[in-house]
Amino acid sequence: MRWLRYDGPNGVRYGIVEGDTVAEIDATPFVAWKRTGATAALHAVKTLVPVIPGTFYAIGLNYAAHAVEFGTGQVAPHPRPQPGYRANSALIADGENIVIPATSGGIQYEGELVVVIGKTARYVSEADALSVVLGYTIGNDVSERTWQKADTGLWRAKNADTFKPMGPWIETDVDLPSLMTRVRINGKQMVEFRTNDMINGVERYIAEISKYMTLHPGDVIWMGTEGSNADMRAGDVCEIELDQIGTLRNPIVAEKR
Amino acid sequence: MRWLRYDGPNGVRYGIVEGDTVAEIDATPFVAWKRTGATAALHAVKTLVPVIPGTFYAIGLNYAAHAVEFGTGQVAPHPRPQPGYRANSALIADGENIVIPATSGGIQYEGELVVVIGKTARYVSEADALSVVLGYTIGNDVSERTWQKADTGLWRAKNADTFKPMGPWIETDVDLPSLMTRVRINGKQMVEFRTNDMINGVERYIAEISKYMTLHPGDVIWMGTEGSNADMRAGDVCEIELDQIGTLRNPIVAEKR
Numbered sequence: 472m473r474w475l476r477y478d479g480p481n482g483v484r485y486g487i488v489e490g491d492t493v494a495e496i497d498a499t500p501f502v503a504w505k506r507t508g509a510t511a512a513l514h515a516v517k518t519l520v521p522v523i524p525g526t527f528y529a530i531g532l533n534y535a536a537h538a539v540e541f542g543t544g545q546v547a548p549h550p551r552p553q554p555g556y557r558a559n560s561a562l563i564a565d566g567e568n569i570v571i572p573a574t575s576g577g578i579q580y581e582g583e584l585v586v587v588i589g590k591t592a593r594y595v596s597e598a599d600a601l602s603v604v605l606g607y608t609i610g611n612d613v614s615e616r617t618w619q620k621a622d623t624g625l626w627r628a629k630n631a632d633t634f635k636p637m638g639p640w641i642e643t644d645v646d647l648p649s650l651m652t653r654v655r656i657n658g659k660q661m662v663e664f665r666t667n668d669m670i671n672g673v674e675r676y677i678a679e680i681s682k683y684m685t686l687h688p689g690d691v692i693w694m695g696t697e698g699s700n701a702d703m704r705a706g707d708v709c710e711i712e713l714d715q716i717g718t719l720r721n722p723i724v725a726e727k728r
Numbered sequence: 729m730r731w732l733r734y735d736g737p738n739g740v741r742y743g744i745v746e747g748d749t750v751a752e753i754d755a756t757p758f759v760a761w762k763r764t765g766a767t768a769a770l771h772a773v774k775t776l777v778p779v780i781p782g783t784f785y786a787i788g789l790n791y792a793a794h795a796v797e798f799g800t801g802q803v804a805p806h807p808r809p810q811p812g813y814r815a816n817s818a819l820i821a822d823g824e825n826i827v828i829p830a831t832s833g834g835i836q837y838e839g840e841l842v843v844v845i846g847k848t849a850r851y852v853s854e855a856d857a858l859s860v861v862l863g864y865t866i867g868n869d870v871s872e873r874t875w876q877k878a879d880t881g882l883w884r885a886k887n888a889d890t891f892k893p894m895g896p897w898i899e900t901d902v903d904l905p906s907l908m909t910r911v912r913i914n915g916k917q918m919v920e921f922r923t924n925d926m927i928n929g930v931e932r933y934i935a936e937i938s939k940y941m942t943l944h945p946g947d948v949i950w951m952g953t954e955g956s957n958a959d960m961r962a963g964d965v966c967e968i969e970l971d972q973i974g975t976l977r978n979p980i981v982a983e984k985r
Contacts, residue, residue, distance in 0.1 A: 556813040683884040
């Protein structure tokens with residue numbers, strides 16, 4: 472099932488994507504819901520960020536080659552899972568523009584699997600971890616590399632306005648072991664990797680986070696990226712495809728000041 | 729003016745604190761509002777976290793002595809302001825229990841001024857910065873020091889459940905230069921400092937953040953703490969007083985598993 476959050480004839484709603492239409496529901500996928508009977512054509516509604524998270528987790532250095540490039544040079548840089556955080560203020564939807572800041576030295580894509588939590592959860596075992604997941608979407612962890620190197624933290628390098636495209640929808644039926652991630656710039660494939668080839672997987676992170684904090688419906692966990700990335704330039708279009716979920720597509724523009 | 733968010737006779741509401749009563753409004757302080765005419769006794773309502781932030785900023789190492797103890801040993805550890813982030817999942821209200829995790833090696837208080845943003849803001853000058861502030865509240869940036877030392881980030885050290893008490897209300901009329909912060913454990917004063925003796929002040933941070941990201945109504949910025957801190961133990965009560973705002977009071981309990 473694909474959950475779309477959209478602005479349509481009846482305002483901001485959640486609906487179920489069925490072919491070229493979206494079937495409206497009366498609530499959100501995180502609570503009890505039922506179909507209202509209203510439908511709209513997909514092309515006629517505005518796609519929104521699929522969820523505004525209560526807490527926005529992000530995993531760094533979770534794939535081998537990326538960890539070598541940006542981490543300490545070791546394949547497993549952390550002895551234990553350690554999430555970070557991103558800012559809701561940076562979120563944009565599928566189709567919206569990624570803006571290169573006027574003061575930027577260059578921005579790069581990072582194609583990521585996003586886990587959307589569906590149930591309140593504390594002290595979840597790895598065996599039960601996937602039972603608290605509503606579904607999965609796609610994230611582009613846009614990164615400004617000169618700021619990433621200059622700063623002690625990631626605040627502006629990864630959280631400047633428009634740096635967190637997420638969408639287009641939440642897919643509930645995903646087979647993680649066979650899922651593939653592909654990033655294209657202007658149609659040319661730049662990166663391809665098996666999504667689940669993580670140093671620490673989805674189950675491990677959900678179990679570890681929930682040892683210390685309660686996961687809530689609507690929280691998201693961005694799972695990190697693999698490979699080396701290239702600069703995106705004004706006029707480019709970045710597409711991140713996770714084959715069982717869909718494609719997150721965002722044009723790149725330069726800031727006008 | 730003091731804005732209280734509370735659960736009272738009419739459910740979750742915002743109201744204006746006037747002596748021992750709270751006067752209900754029909755909306756939130758972040759939009760157009762008017763009084764409903766309903767009032768309730770302060771002691772008869774449940775105080776809630778004064779705002780659930782869209783983005784939760786936190787400043788580290790923003791006072792001289794604290795920066796020496798926890799930073800690189802230099803008085804000004806960062807050449808430029810650099811905020812971090814905290815997790816909404818850790819927020820608790822005035823009066824609620826701070827829970828020492830069963831696996832903790834010890835937790836400490838950090839008394840902080842919290843800036844509550846009232847207006848959407850981008851590219852704000854330092855001169856105009858305070859005009860986008862709705863008011864101020866109090867935060868206790870509870871920290872687990874063994875995790876802080878062991879991890880590369882602050883995720884569990886500062887974001888475990890109950891580690892972010894905030895409240896009791898938002899005070900709009902504060903004179904920052906004369907504001908004092910005092911922390912008491914079981915009534916004994918542990919720390920006292922002039923709140924505005926920051927390495928980088930409120931105006932500087934608002935201006936710097938807004939160069940890269942949009943500040944939104946309801947966002948909060950925790951401004952950091954001064955001095956050395958002591959462990960809190962089960963049975964203790966921690967009070968953080970910012971004299972023109974009020975007192976944030978939380979009992980400490982041990983996790984039961």
